[in-house]
Amino acid sequence: MKKFINKLDDVLIESLSGFAQAHADLVNLSLNPHFLSRKKPAANKVALISGGGSGHEPLHAGYIGYGMLDAACPGHVFTSPTPDQMLTAAEHIASDKGVLFIVKNYAGDVMNFEMAAEMLSVENATVYTSDDCAVVNSTYTEGRRGVAGTVIVEKCVGSLAETGASLADCKALGEKVNVRTSSMGVALTSCTVPAAGRPTFAIGDNEIEMGVGIHGEPGRHRVKMQEADAIVNECVKAILADWQQKQLCLKGQPEALLLVNGFGATPLMELYLIYHSAATLLKKHGIAISRSLVGNYTTALDMAGASVSLCLLDDEIKHHWDSPVHTAALRWGC
Amino acid sequence: MKKFINKLDDVLIESLSGFAQAHADLVNLSLNPHFLSRKKPAANKVALISGGGSGHEPLHAGYIGYGMLDAACPGHVFTSPTPDQMLTAAEHIASDKGVLFIVKNYAGDVMNFEMAAEMLSVENATVYTSDDCAVVNSTYTEGRRGVAGTVIVEKCVGSLAETGASLADCKALGEKVNVRTSSMGVALTSCTVPAAGRPTFAIGDNEIEMGVGIHGEPGRHRVKMQEADAIVNECVKAILADWQQKQLCLKGQPEALLLVNGFGATPLMELYLIYHSAATLLKKHGIAISRSLVGNYTTALDMAGASVSLCLLDDEIKHHWDSPVHTAALRWGC
Amino acid sequence: MHTAFLLDAAKAVQKSILDNEAALESLDRAIGDGDHYINMVRGAQAIVSMEDELTSLSVALALNKIGLKLLSTLGGASGALMASFFISMAKQWPTAENTNPLSIALAFDAGVQAIMLRGKAGLGEKTMLDVLIPVSQQFKLLAEKKQSTPLICKAIIDTADQGLQNTRDLIATKGRAAGLGERAIGHLDPGAKSCQLIITAICQLASHPINSTRY
């Protein structure tokens, strides 16, 4: 394992400090318990708090700022944060509009956020993201993971919250965006958790893991390396099958947001090639791609691989996607 | 080699097409010869054209747009573009204010841009970037490479050009920013050129290449893997020694822009850790970091590694760095 | 039982976890995200380093402190669950005069119930509960039958091991492995493995003849 680190125990705090220094205009870092919050807390709006294990950067701290999150609680690498982090963050930033937690659907995150929510005296609600359609049997809701689609949820709800909307409305929009978003990922290599010091999974020089999770969890199956078009085709098919299963109405010419997300070690050149492949396929399926995002937005440490996310748009979601946002990792319109 | 590609011959065109589709609001892709240019060409300004071998994405196409480049000419992977690309791009977008080429200082790029410049009837000039201080003996100007500092040059000159400034003034600012910027990189792994199919250089599990170039060219020396602080310390020392050699005045409290650039396979978490390490060191050296950029801005395909760039600021450079920019890879203020 | 036993137990558990690095790590790498060993080490370390503040406390207060500490240091699924276990067990912990195998078994069971509640899980879902539920039942049963501590400990160790082995052929329906379907089959559950290690370490300590007099 070759990584830019000093002591294993300091990886997280040094990285967070670097982030907070580099974006001192946007965020504040609080320690013990650790959380990051907006430099200029917005009053009179629902406070959006997300968080999760570290190693998915820029998720979530990179999305703190105007039009998106109010705070983020980073856990250790791939380990959910602890309830005191969410509790303290919420108490720090909450207005009387309440707090909305945005939580990726993993047992650890769910339970730790749940405990924080139970302890919190401020009115609060939670949106669980579960866009990963790699897990075939969706009756096991536990197994349906929140992955890159979380960024779309955070962006849209962030926009709505900025208008002073109610907690219930924010939660409803978050759930709507989540349902309309499906994602599927593929790994070319494993990631390496720094403290573990070696790859999470072994994978052959000519193998790929279809449907991998953003922690290197095994996916649908292990297959031979293929052409990009074949890989993307499997992802797109899985996504469209998932849309069908979710009974998303695809009448007329559906409009979608296409997010091609790198897992950390895949160069932009390949991500754009994937985008080209996915957009070409989707066009054939009659879907119009009217919004796009390509880059490393929900990573898995140093994993080589990528995921494709597709969000079925409507006017409301488009409006909130397009509205101004000013964070470390997403910025437009201001 | 596992990469998201279809046919080797199509890598470039598919990736460019994906880029152009994903950023259809910003850029146009022209083929045969290949170049990308602004969707809405700005009239009555110096046209800024850059380009170079592909594999460094988002450099340069990712910097096309308001406040930065007017066009970019992508060559094959790690191979400079050909003169007809620059010529056609220039003829396509030039106003009578003339054309400024921004060229990374590599023999291939220099000669191909030079030939284009000779053939071009429009008034033109060229800024060569050469911020890489890994090459110790700077009397060999050929050896002094243009690396991540190129982004800073493109941003600042782009801002100035937007004001209608003259070709001479744009060139002067580009050269000023270039002189005031020094960079030093380090590789943990090699990159793999798709068509070559195997790593450009062999490197041990416990070795790193200090001073590596953005094409995987060997650097200063091969050393044992070290703590991040030690690696960053060598980079910072090299940069400050270079500043001294360039006789940059460091009286008072110098203010600088710190760019921590990933080479493609290094996660953001580690880049921020490097930022923290560099910022801490620079503070000890009495340098105030007042502008920051952390991310993959000048990559080397799938190389794991990073570079540190430091630009000595003054009011003019700060103004042009801060001014609005709207490109695929850099956006603020609009 | 005294708080001193708790601290010795914590050290024994820590040693057992450190000794089983390879096993714990490889299990969570196989069907999880590879952090379970690190989480367990961090948790054990946190408890052991509380020695000074714990020694003067009653067992119940110490258990509660441990739970709160785990809650804020562990993270992950196992963090929320194990913290809940300790906090709930502490609430049910018998007073000094009422301390006996059965009252301890009931407190233990309260902890296990808390895990079930928090994790919305039961037996056969390929989690730590596949060790904890049978152990708790066995513990209560033997304590009700007034069996000797060494005998109870031995039986619990066997039950824990059996529960652990049972996870091998299960499909997971809770936790991170729930996405794997058939691919989880053939792997032990990491959380079950660490519970088995913890229970075994504590039971070995408790059944050791020397301890009946020491604590």
Add this chain to the structure above:
Amino acid sequence: MHTAFLLDAAKAVQKSILDNEAALESLDRAIGDGDHYINMVRGAQAIVSMEDELTSLSVALALNKIGLKLLSTLGGASGALMASFFISMAKQWPTAENTNPLSIALAFDAGVQAIMLRGKAGLGEKTMLDVLIPVSQQFKLLAEKKQSTPLICKAIIDTADQGLQNTRDLIATKGRAAGLGERAIGHLDPGAKSCQLIITAICQLASHPINSTRY
């Protein structure tokens, strides 16, 4: 000399480059950026595929076409330089009646001069010029002495090889390897290697007895 020879030469060069993949590639990986082999293959392929449009042209026009084609397909340092070589050589190419070894040698030299001008480089800088300059000198000298074509070809092959070998111990002061300082020592220059291969392939073709009648 006829254009037909050019086309056969192009095919011979292409074959030689393909046959030397490992050597060309590893050299540019060692002291460059690893693309030189690919660039050369692309260039050779481009020329060979021009067969139809070239056959009907004079040698001079064909050489110019080749130069322009290389200019727009090769890229990289070698692209600009080799294109300049062909374009300048084409300008100096003798008319059919004036074609003899010396007039060809002078045209070749004009090409080499163009490379020196474009690359601002000379002998001893660890580039393709370490092959091209001595070859050009040798070519002119032997042609002035009116040596036979086979003898000239043989001498040129030796000179090219010697020039190539000389690059091994040089520090580069031009091109991508110029940043390497001492670390470039011990490696042949990739551009010098491909020039040596090209020259050798063409000379072997030209000196083959069958060709004196065929072209």
